[in-house]
Amino acid sequence: MTRALVFRAALCALLLALVLRPDWFVPVFAPFAPEGGPVIYARASLLSLSLSHLGLVVLATVAATLVAVTLAILVTRPAGAVFRPLSRTITNIGQTFPPVAVLALAVPALGFGAGPTLVALFLYGLLPIFENAVTGLAALPTATMEAARGIGLTRWQRLWRVELPLALPVILTGIRLSAVIALGTATIGSTVAARTLGEVIIAGLLTNNTAYVLQGGLVVGLFAVLLYDAMVQLETRLARRFGNLTGG
Amino acid sequence: MxxxxxxxxxxxxxxxxxxxxxxxxxxxxxxxxxxxxxxxxxxxxxxxxxxxxxxxxxxxxxxxxxxxxxxxxxxxxxxxxxxxxxxxxxxxxxxxxxxxxxxxxxxxxxxxxxxxxxxxxxxxxxxxxxxVDLSIMQEFASRKDAFADATLRHLGLSFGSLIAAAALGLPLGMLCHRREALRRATLPVLSFLQTIPSLAMFGIMIPLLGWVGDNVPGAQAFGIAGIGFAPAFLALVLYSLLPVVANTVAGLQGTPPATREAARGMGMTARQLLLRVELPIGLPIILTGIRIVLVQNIGLAVIAGLIGGGGFGTFVFQGLNQTATDLILLGALPTVAMALTAAIVMDILVALTRPLPESAT
Known part of the structure; x- marks a missing residue:
């Protein structure tokens, strides 16, 4: 447990150093840069790129979570049950669309820049969250629901105090999937002129500067791994808490 | 219009x-x-x-x-x-x-x-x-050969990496099924691999394979180099391992304990148990894993276009650079069509291998 903690702290420190003090890494990346070429990406600060990258991801994921969970709640109510097969079809088909294709298709419709990237991330992010939220809300134990009804909770109270908390770990898994996909897709977003860390990688690819590619790749990779890890930790913690509640 | x-x-x-x-x-x-x-x-x-x-x-x-x-x-x-x-x-x-x-x-x-x-x-x-009069078809007409090339490349990338991943992943999954310790070590590593954004993964592959190409004698003769087909292929294989291994394990573990006991009681060896009981029962789940991989790789192969790996991605990114919408569509629409077709075909296969409800009991 402690070894894992130390490892995590080391990764965080490495990430921070890469983003805040890129100059420290000149000797590391120098062998990869072309002769006499720049070693460290200097056209924009890595910090501002990281911030706008994360900003895109957070905005898209939060919006997608709100919309998807609301839709899932509607669809799992008796009144919305009619739409459930249709919504399942949509999510199934939607998830076979490659994220890059969604991004590429958003450009003709919306133009270049951060806007289409955000829309593509949002639309694509809806699917895993919605799917997991529906699964989570629909798979609640009947006995628990009966008990909640039995102690006189209104529909609203049941939703807020019983259904949503119980479904939370599953919903969180959906949010994690969606956030990780969004992080990766946002990297590609720089090809449609959104300001993200992908810019560094693409610049490296275009100028044959492997140092840039490595730099960008490492930063994005570390962000993704740490985000994933943090979400998994949160999920296990929540699952344990609610597991204890329902089990004991 | x-x-x-x-x-x-x-x-x-x-x-x-x-x-x-x-x-x-x-x-x-x-x-x-x-x-x-x-x-x-x-x-x-x-x-x-x-x-x-x-x-x-x-x-x-x-x-x-x-x-x-x-x-x-x-x-x-x-x-x-x-x-x-x-x-x-x-x-x-x-x-x-x-x-x-x-x-x-x-x-x-x-x-x-x-x-x-x-x-x-x-x-x-x-x-x-x-x-023929539509713009996208005119883009196609001026790039007929390149399009055929890209289609082959794209198919090669996505199916080739799938086959490589299955060849590696299925045995690995079977081993993980047997050995709890190995499973605990392997699955988290694979899921971390899956987390790394595709562009970063492709980027990291470039110096790695470039080094291999320069330093291992004979590697360049196989076409292993920093950019091009090889790094894209390797990255796709790495991405594919998690679904294949995880679903193989899940499929093999899905055999009901009673069935397993019965097979053992009939005097089956561990090998027979695996081949005749666990694999057939787990087949639909294993195929579902392969479906996930196929659809995912068809999508990811687009990004290979950025590192010179070919495929439909070439058109998408050319189109983005020239702001030529129809060129983007020429790359994106076949990708979507290919992914959808692959998903439907694999769904059909999964449905065919799933035992009928009566025979399952």
Whole structure:
């Protein structure tokens, strides 16, 4: 447990150093840069790129979570049950669309820049969250629901105090999937002129500067791994808490 | 529909009823209206299916008739592309069709024949030259050889990496199934690999493979180099391992303990147990893993276009650089079509291997 903690702290420190003090890494990346070429990406600060990258991801994921969970709640109510097969079809088909294709298709419709990237991330992010939220809300134990009804909770109270908390770990898994996909897709977003860390990688690819590619790749990779890890930790913690509640 | 003076500038919208003479527009619009009416019919899924098909036909009719009528005397570089309304209608009709099909839930073989019918209709449509006037088809015509090349490359990347991943992942999954410790060590590593954004993964592969290409004798003869096919292929294989291994483990563990006991009681060896009992029972889940990999790799192979790996991604990124919308579409639409087809075919396979409910008990 402690070894894992130390490892995590080391990764965080490495990430921070890469983003805040890129100059420290000149000797590391120098062998990869072309002769006499720049070693460290200097056209924009890595910090501002990281911030706008994360900003895109957070905005898209939060919006997608709100919309998807609301839709899932509607669809799992008796009144919305009619739409459930249709919504399942949509999510199934939607998830076979490659994220890059969604991004590429958003450009003709919306133009270049951060806007289409955000829309593509949002639309694509809806699917895993919605799917997991529906699964989570629909798979609640009947006995628990009966008990909640039995102690006189209104529909609203049941939703807020019983259904949503119980479904939370599953919903969180959906949010994690969606956030990780969004992080990766946002990297590609720089090809449609959104300001993200992908810019560094693409610049490296275009100028044959492997140092840039490595730099960008490492930063994005570390962000993704740490985000994933943090979400998994949160999920296990929540699952344990609610597991204890329902089990004991 | 939009009509533009050349392929870069934004076009002017032309409403569907102004497209061409009444002889062309009326049948198309009528088909669309009937389709939407039929499509709203709540009870009869067959009717909805027929409505959607009729609507699609009407849409294509309008597209083909309208494009040639608009181009008449519009100048040599003029381009016609379908407008936003076309895409919206296309999506609505496709959803109607998918929904009707989901309600009908046809048997796997019928589904397969429907897929073949749809694919051949599409092929006839594209081959007949009815849509030749559309901008996207003009982009295609000027890149015919490159397109065929890209298609082969794309298929090679996604299927090749799938085969490599299956060759590695299936035995690994079986080992993990046997050995708890190995499973605990492997699965988290693989899921971390899966987390790394694709562009970063492709980027990290470049120096790695470049080093291998420079330092291992004979590696370059195999085409292993920093950019191109090899890093894309390797990255795709790494991404594919998690679904394959995880689903193999899940599939093999899915055998009910009673069944396993019975097999052991019959005197089966561990090997026989694996081959004759656990694998057949787990097959649908293993195939589901392969479906995930296939769909995912077809999508990810687009990004290979950025590192010179070829495939449809080449068109997408060329199009993005030149702001030529139709070139983007030329890369994106076949990718989507390929992914959808792969998903449907794999779904059919999964359904075929799933034992019937009666025999499962």
């Amino acid at each position: 939009t009509l533009a003076a050349n392929r870069i500038v934004a076009g002017d919208g032309v409403a569907s009823w102004n497209l061409a003479g009444p002889g062309v527009t009326w049948p198309g619009l009528a088909a669309l209206a009937t389709a939407l009416l039929l499509g709203l019919h709540p009870r009869r899924p067959w009717l909805r299916l027929a409505g959607a098909a009729l609507g699609l036909a009407g849409l294509v009719w309008l597209l083909a008739g309208g494009a040639s009528a608009l181009l008449d005397g519009a100048g040599e570089y003029a381009r016609v592309s379908p407008g936003a309304g076309f895409w919206c209608l296309l999506i609505v009709l496709a959803l109607l069709m998918a929904d009707a099909l989901a309600v009908l839930s046809p048997r796997p073989l019928i589904k397969a024949s429907l897929l073949i019918v749809a694919a051949s209709l599409l092929a006839v449509l594209l081959g007949s030259g009815a849509l």
